[in-house]
Amino acid sequence: MTGYTRRTIITGLAMALAAPTLARAHQVTLPDHFNPTAVQTGRTDWLPGDIHVVPDEFHLYLMGKDGAAIRYGVGVGRKGLYESGVFTVARKAKWPWWRPTQSMIRRDPGKYAKYKNGMKGGPNNPLGARALYLHDDQGRDTYLRIHGTNAPSTIGSAVSNGCARLTNEHVKDLYERVEIGARVTLHPKVTTA
Template sequence: MAGAAALVPASGAIAHPFVMPERFLPQLVNTRRTDWLPGEIHVTPDDFFLYLMMNDGMAIRYGVGVGRDKLYTPGTFTVNRKAEWPSWRPTNAMIRREPEKYERFADGVPGGPDNPLGARALYLYDDDGHDTYLRIHGTNVPSTIGTAVSNGCARLTNEYVMDLYPRVDIGARVYLYPKTGIA
């Protein structure tokens, strides 16, 4: 099997085919991990994988894109909010860092196919209950899966985040592991 073709919308233009590398397609895997508990999410940034844990060390493994260097934040978080077709506003830090790219979105972008958060979003909070502005979300640019290009979030294709979304409960623990630089 050579991979699955996905269509990349180009803001209303004709979509162009993109072949997702087979290793990034969702797969049921045996992690052999007994310390990763059912319902938890584990993101391994060097491999570009997100694991949704099931019973007996089994997991659904999804390919992801992660935050680029110095913007990726490892840690342990909790899913405290979920949204379908969420609206989006760049953070103030994003606007300061790249005003030419983000200033025009300072008033926000409504949810929909052209929104950078994609079809679904899981909002990650710290242990004190504060929004970290980190998300696990969809993207309409599947070619970013397997890369470190985001402003810190983990992204899946819209198709795969729609598969993940109903499987994750509010209160689920999320582990974003540190980058080791070994891929």
């Protein structure tokens, strides 16, 4: 086992035991690599408790010790709406209330104007079962979220208005593991597709 220390192996095993078996928790069958999986990233510069979204892979990594992580499949923002950067989880919500942004309403009034006063949380809400609210370094809400979706078939695609989305079952698991104050890096897209 070249390159692995006893501590790395133990940490990896702990992450594997902690990773849920959620592959059949929803009606859409996702490719295995989009189900929560304990992985060894080899990234010691990614700190425990931090989240990294790699849009070209459609993966979110919740970091553990020594490069171990739980990897989740995500959907990301579509072309022109994905915003990379480093953010902080400032708030978490179960079955969050949602209101489209003004730019969403301007882009597609037929779809979003009817929700201009907001929508209460629930199974039909676009933010799904849980949401992590991302703020910038000045403490301002960026309106970017890591959230659930009631459209699990969108995992592995770039279709959202800028947020990272997981299946409702997977975001419930992530929500319980993430602390307020966690750092989130939305890595830049490398591919232009």
